[in-house]
Amino acid sequence: MQVEIRRADVCSLPIAPQDALMKIIAIEAMHRQAEHPNTGDFTIRSNLFHSGEQAMTQEQLRVVADYGDLCGEGPLWxxxxxxxxxxxxxxxKFYRYDWSTQTHRLVKEGFxxxxxxxxxxxxxxVTNNAGIWLWDGLEHLExxxxxxxxxxxxxxxxxxxxAGRFFAGSHYYDPAKEYPLGHLVRVDPDGRAQIVDEGIHLANGLGFSPDCRKLYFTDSAERRIYFYDYNVDSGEIRNRRVLVQVPAEEGLPDGLTVDTEGFIWSAHWYGGCVVRYDPDGTVERRxxxxxxxxxxxxxxxxxLTDIFITSAARSEVLPIMPPGYDPQSGYAGGKLYHVNLGITGKPEFRARMARRFSRQS
Incomplete structure (x- = not known):
């Protein structure tokens, strides 16, 4: 299915262009899913242009795994x-996908x-509601x-x-504002932890600029991507500023990564897309x-040119949903996707905590 819309057509629509784009994306994706529910490939095409951003181009997304994840998250290479x-x-549940064999499997369940x-x-x-843990990848947890x-x-x-430090943001979201706001925590390699920022509603994706002089951080409930000045020698963050304020109708910024050109990629929960922002916060592509x-x-x-994208099947009615969003309409998610756009990412750093395990495959 190919959608072709002229600029004049968009201008005549009684809704904002970005709203039109998201509706077109959702409709086309749902049509593809309905027509080919078991196929592994989805081709999404649109010739709709936006001022100051690249057109949505034809991309070939492949389904790598379909476990029906209630909340697929945290992909790490x-x-x-x-x-x-x-x-x-x-x-x-925790999974792994092996590139050499193109196979995937469940590694651990119940934690x-x-x-x-x-x-x-x-x-x-690893992080969860109870704290920050060390895990050997098998059965030993501390x-x-x-x-x-x-x-x-x-x-x-x-x-x-x-330097092997570990940063994590608070998990819970409190729309009633009955409890204190959350924090951004840093754990040093010797295991000492400290709060490095506060006033956070729902912490999500983090990423470093290629020179590690900036740390990007997502507060999904605020629909904002922030950035800090970062001192890699001391681990100090300072001067938090807003890089992106995502419009309410475009969903919530969630997981984040940064490529070698310094562009910031954000997955949009409720938005059905990933967005590439240039370092000044302008949308480069969707x-x-x-x-x-x-x-x-x-x-x-x-x-590092292959992009893996997670999604979530579980839908809940939340106050931070986009206006008019229907959680019961369309395909929510649960699959792991893959696409190659010819853009190179950068490897993620490894923590170096004082207590270490030897992980077996």
Whole structure:
């Protein structure tokens, strides 16, 4: 199915151009899903242009895995083993995809993992509602941080820096504002944890600029992507500013990664797409995904030009939904997708926590 809309057609629509785009994306994705529910490939085409951004181009998305993830999240590429890991945060499942064999499997079930980073020389540092943990990738788990300065360390998306430090943001969202706002926490390699920022509603994707002088951070409930000045020598962050304020009708910014050109990629939950922003926050392109609840993405593959995108099947009625959004309409998600756009990502850093495990495949 190909959608071709002239600029004049868009100008005559009684809705904003960005609203038209999102409706077209959603309609086409749903049509493709209805026509070919079991196919692995989805081609999304649109010739709709926006002022100051590139056209939506034809992209070939491949379904890598379909586990029906309730909340597929946290994709992470291990360049050493050429393996992709991701989690179903709500379904309490953890998966791996091996590039060499093009196969995937369930690694662990029954343990809640919201976010994770590779730990050097082995294992993972993982986050969940109970705190920050060390995990050997098999059966051994050790609680690293349960609370910081008297605050429960209920953490979500996370990232490691070049020095092996570990950053994670608060998980819970409190629309009634009955509890204090959340925090951004840093854990040093010796295991000491401290709050480095506060006033956070719903922490999500983090990423470093290629020179590591900026740390990007997402607050989904505020629909904002922030950035800090970052000192890699000390681990200090300062001077938080807004890079992107996502319009309410375009969904919520969720998982985030940064490519080698310094462009910031954000998965839009409720938006059915991933968006590439240039370093000043301008939209450079949108890539449609046939799942409304697009949750996160990461670059992988041998040359880091392969993009893996997670999505979520579980739909809930939340106050932060876009105006008029119907969670029961269309395909929400649950699949892991792949696309190659010829853009190169950068490898994620590994944490270096004091207690280490030797992970076995």
């Amino acid at each position: 291990d360049s050493r083993s050429e393996t992709l890991y991701w989690t179903d945060a709500v379904g309490r 809640e993992i919201y976010g994770f980073a590779l730990n050097d020389p082995g294992g993972f540092v 609680l690293l941080v349960a609370d910081v300065d008297g605050f429960k360390c209920s953490t979500n998306d996370c990232i490691a820096d070049p 890539v449609a995904v046939p799942a409304k609840q697009t949750s996160s993405l990461i670059f992988g593959g041998p040359d």
